[in-house]
Amino acid sequence: MYVPNYIPEPLEVPGNVTLDPYPTRVRFIRTVTYLHLGSLAVVGALASVPLPQVRIGISLAILSVLLILMDVLRICLRGKPLEAKISGALLPVVLLVVAFAVIELQKHFPVWAFAAGPAACGVYTLVCGRDYSFVGCFFLSWITSSVIIAALAAYFQLTPGQAAFGLSVNFAYLSYYVYDLAALLARRRRDEALAAVVDLYRDVFNIFGYLLRVIGHWKKHRIWVSPR
Numbered sequence: 001m002y003v004p005n006y007i008p009e010p011l012e013v014p015g016n017v018t019l020d021p022y023p024t025r026v027r028f029i030r031t032v033t034y035l036h037l038g039s040l041a042v043v044g045a046l047a048s049v050p051l052p053q054v055r056i057g058i059s060l061a062i063l064s065v066l067l068i069l070m071d072v073l074r075i076c077l078r079g080k081p082l083e084a085k086i087s088g089a090l091l092p093v094v095l096l097v098v099a100f101a102v103i104e105l106q107k108h109f110p111v112w113a114f115a116a117g118p119a120a121c122g123v124y125t126l127v128c129g130r131d132y133s134f135v136g137c138f139f140l141s142w143i144t145s146s147v148i149i150a151a152l153a154a155y156f157q158l159t160p161g162q163a164a165f166g167l168s169v170n171f172a173y174l175s176y177y178v179y180d181l182a183a184l185l186a187r188r189r190r191d192e193a194l195a196a197v198v199d200l201y202r203d204v205f206n207i208f209g210y211l212l213r214v215i216g217h218w219k220k221h222r223i224w225v226s227p228r
Contacts, residue, residue, distance in 0.1 A: 013079040017185040024190055026132050031193040032181065033125045036200055039095055040118055046099035047106065056104035063097045067202040070094075074202070088194035094201050113152060113166040116145035117174050138178040145170050176204070 012018075017028045054062075070090060077083035105111050120141035125132065146167055153163035180203050188196045 011078075012186045013189070015189050017188055017190055020190055023130070025185060026130055028185070028188075028190055028193060028196075029132055029181065030125055032184070032196045032200075033122060035193055035197045036177075037118055037122045039091065039197055040115070042095050043099050043102060044115075046096060047102040047111075051100065051103060054100045054104070056101060059097065059100040059104060063094075063101060064205075066094060066097055068205055070198065070202045071205055074199075084188075084192040084195035087198040091194065091198050094198065098201070109162060109165065110156065110158070113149050114169060114173065116148040116152075117141060117170045117177075120145040120148075121174070121177065134178050134182045138174055141178075142171060142174050145174070180206075 017025055020028075070087065073086060074083055077086075102111055121137055123144075124137050124140055128136070149166050149170055150163065152158075153166065158166070177200065180200055183203075184196045184199055187199070
């Protein structure tokens with residue numbers, strides 16, 4: 001008797017990274033991590049130069065529409081090499097729109113505090129060698145970055161609310177980043193690292209599509225229907 005899972009199986013593409021040897025998987029994780037850090041550095045550089053002022057609501061709305069459209073693109077071309085190429089080509093546009101939002105955010109909060117989490121992940125990835133662990137990456141990066149943020153908050157005399165906000169966003173970012181990076185291994189091939197970096201930005205909206213998949217899975221297998 002087949003008993004279905006309560007949640008649907010994760011999406012996979014043929015020839016994904018999980019099917020590669022372990023050294024190839026670690027190499028892919030390293031590449032995506034470093035490219036992601038590089039993309040954040042580009043956002044910081046763009047946010048530090050004179051750019052047109054765009055209100056935070058407008059910039060976030062534009063970013064949301066752009067990422068949703070890129071999600072639709074990935075759904076329509078899932079598993080095809082063309083999708084990875086288009087996604088990689090659109091990365092500079094995503095970073096520019098993110099920079100507009102960062103420019104407005106840093107008027108209300110020291111955005112530099114958020115660099116501690118990504119930097120800690122980068123250091124862990126660099127020093128762990130072949131012994132990479134997603135659980136280890138999360139906990140060690142979270143502890144290290146939390147200490148750094150707390151120290152910087154005390155040094156720059158941030159308010160308790162600002163410090164708590166920074167620590168909360170850092171925890172949320174690391175939780176999302178490590179989980180999504182692990183999930184990307186089944187959705188990307190070894191030569192699609194740049195597209196995987198784009199996924200780290202647009203997968204924020206995956207929760208809505210995933211909920212629809214879960215509801216459809218429940219209806220298909222009648223999981224919550226009481227037996228007669």
